[in-house]
Amino acid sequence: MLRPEVNCASSCSPHQAKRRRAIIAATIGNLLEWYDFFAYGVLAIPMAKLFFPAQNEVTSLFLALATYGGGVAMRPFGAVVLGLYADRVGRKASLCLSMYLMGLGTALIAFAPTYESIGVAAPLLVLLARLLQGFSGAGELGSATALLVEIAPPNRRGLYASFNAASQQIGFVIAAFVVMTVNVAMTPAQIEAWGWRLPFSLGLAIVPTAIYIRSEVQESDLFLTKQRERKDRLAGAAIGTGRPLLLAIGILSLYVVAGNIIFVYMPTFAARKLGLPSSGALLATIVATCVMIVCTLVAAMISDRVGRKPLLLFASVTYALIIYPAYLVVTTWPSVQMLMLVQSALALLNAIYIGPLMSTIAELFATSLRATAVAVAYGLTVMVGALSPALATWLIDFTGDSRAPAFAIIATSLLTSLALVQFTDRYREPLP
Numbered sequence: 001m002l003r004p005e006v007n008c009a010s011s012c013s014p015h016q017a018k019r020r021r022a023i024i025a026a027t028i029g030n031l032l033e034w035y036d037f038f039a040y041g042v043l044a045i046p047m048a049k050l051f052f053p054a055q056n057e058v059t060s061l062f063l064a065l066a067t068y069g070g071g072v073a074m075r076p077f078g079a080v081v082l083g084l085y086a087d088r089v090g091r092k093a094s095l096c097l098s099m100y101l102m103g104l105g106t107a108l109i110a111f112a113p114t115y116e117s118i119g120v121a122a123p124l125l126v127l128l129a130r131l132l133q134g135f136s137g138a139g140e141l142g143s144a145t146a147l148l149v150e151i152a153p154p155n156r157r158g159l160y161a162s163f164n165a166a167s168q169q170i171g172f173v174i175a176a177f178v179v180m181t182v183n184v185a186m187t188p189a190q191i192e193a194w195g196w197r198l199p200f201s202l203g204l205a206i207v208p209t210a211i212y213i214r215s216e217v218q219e220s221d222l223f224l225t226k227q228r229e230r231k232d233r234l235a236g237a238a239i240g241t242g243r244p245l246l247l248a249i250g251i252l253s254l255y256v257v258a259g260n261i262i263f264v265y266m267p268t269f270a271a272r273k274l275g276l277p278s279s280g281a282l283l284a285t286i287v288a289t290c291v292m293i294v295c296t297l298v299a300a301m302i303s304d305r306v307g308r309k310p311l312l313l314f315a316s317v318t319y320a321l322i323i324y325p326a327y328l329v330v331t332t333w334p335s336v337q338m339l340m341l342v343q344s345a346l347a348l349l350n351a352i353y354i355g356p357l358m359s360t361i362a363e364l365f366a367t368s369l370r371a372t373a374v375a376v377a378y379g380l381t382v383m384v385g386a387l388s389p390a391l392a393t394w395l396i397d398f399t400g401d402s403r404a405p406a407f408a409i410i411a412t413s414l415l416t417s418l419a420l421v422q423f424t425d426r427y428r429e430p431l432p
Contacts, residue, residue, distance in 0.1 A: 106203050148160045173289045256388070288340065
C-alpha cells in the first residue's frame with residue numbers, strides 16, 4: 001500500500017527541484033535589473049552633479065532622471081530581439097544573454113569617469129549603459145515571466161509569476177539599504193568622490209552567479225511541446241496578439257507609473273521637497289517595500305482562488321481615490337514616520353495590484369509568442385513609466401505644487417481601469 005506513495009514522492013521530487021531552479025533562475029535577473037534601476041534612481045542627486053552639471057539644480061536633476069528613463073528607448077527593440085530569441089531558441093538562452101548584457105551595462109556605470117574627468121563623454125557613457133540595461137531588461141521580463149507560468153502547476157500560476165514581481169521589490173530593498181548605508185557611513189564629499197560607485201559594484205558581483213544558475217535551468221515541458229508545433233501555430237498566434245497586446249499595455253501602465261513615482265522617485269522627492277534626510281527617506285522606502293513583498297505573494301495566492309480581475313480593478317480604482325490625499329498628508333506633515341506610514345499603505349495597495357499582474361499578462365498570450373508579447377507590452381509601457389520621475393520633477397517645477405505627481409498617477413489609474421473593464425479573466429483556463 002505504501003509503495004505507490006513512495007514512488008510518487010520520488011517521481012515528484014525532480015519536478016519540484018526543476019521548479020525551484022527555474023524560479024531562482026528567472027527571478028535573479030529581475031532582482032539585479034531593478035537593483036540597478038533603483039540604485040541609479042535614489043542616487044540621482046549625486047549622479048546629476050557628477051555627470052550632468054548644468055546652470056541650475058533642477059535642470060541637472062532632470063537630465064539625470066531623463067537618462068534614468070533613457071534606457072526605455074531600447075526596450076521595444078530589446079523586447080522583439082530577445083523575446084523572439086526566447087520563443088524560438090528557448091527561455092534559458094534568452095535569460096543567459098540578457099544577464100551578460102545587463103552585467104556589461106552595470107560595469108560601465110560602476111567604472112565610468114565623471115564629467116570633470118572626460119567631459120561630455122561621461123554622460124554619454126552613462127547613457128550607453130542605460131541603453132544596454134534597457135535592451136536586456138526588456139527581454140528579461142518576458143522570458144522570465146513565460147518560464148515561471150509555464151513550469152507552474154495550473155492552479156498556482158499567479159503565485160509563481162508573482163515571484164518575478166517580488167524579486168523586483170527585493171531589488172528595491174537591497175538597493176535602498178545599500179545606498180542608505182553609504183549615506184550614513186560616508187560624508188557627502190566621500191560619496192561624490194567614490195562612494196556612489198559602491199552600490200553598482202555590489203550589483204556587478206551578482207552577475208557571475210546569476211549566469212551560472214541560468215546555465216543550469218531546464219525548459220518547461222509545455223514550451224518544448226509547443227515548440228514542436230510552432231510552425232503551424234505561429235501565424236495564427238501572431239494574428240490574434242493585437243488586442244491582447246493593447247490590453248496588456250493598459251493593465252501594465254499603472255504598475256510602471258505608480259511604482260516609479262511612489263518608490264523610485266520618492267526618496268529624491270522627500271529630500272528635495274519635504275526636507276527629510278536621505279537616510280530617513282530610504283528607510284521609509286525599505287519598510288514600505290518589505291510590506292509590499294509579503295503582501296504581493298499573498299495577493300497572488302488569493303488571485304489563484306478568486307481570479308485576477310477583482311483584485312486588479314479594486315486596486316486601480318482605489319489608487320485614483322487615495323493618491324492625492326496621500327500626497328496631501330506627507331506634504332502637510334512631513335516626517336520620516338509619516339512618509340513611512342503613507343508609503344506602507346500605498347505599498348499594500350500596490351501589492352494587491354502587482355500580485356496577480358504578471359500571471360494576468362502571461363495568460364493573455366499563446367506559448368509560441370508569450371515571451372515576445374510580454375516583453376513588447378512591458379517595453380512599450382516602460383517607455384512612459386521609466387520617464388515618470390523626470391515627469392514628476394517637471395510637473396512640480398511647472399505647477400509649483402509639490403503634490404502634482406499625484407495627477408500623473410490618477411490619469412494612469414483611470415486608463416488602466418478602462419483596460420481592465422475590457423479584460424476577460426483566464427485564470428482557470430489552460431495556457432494556450
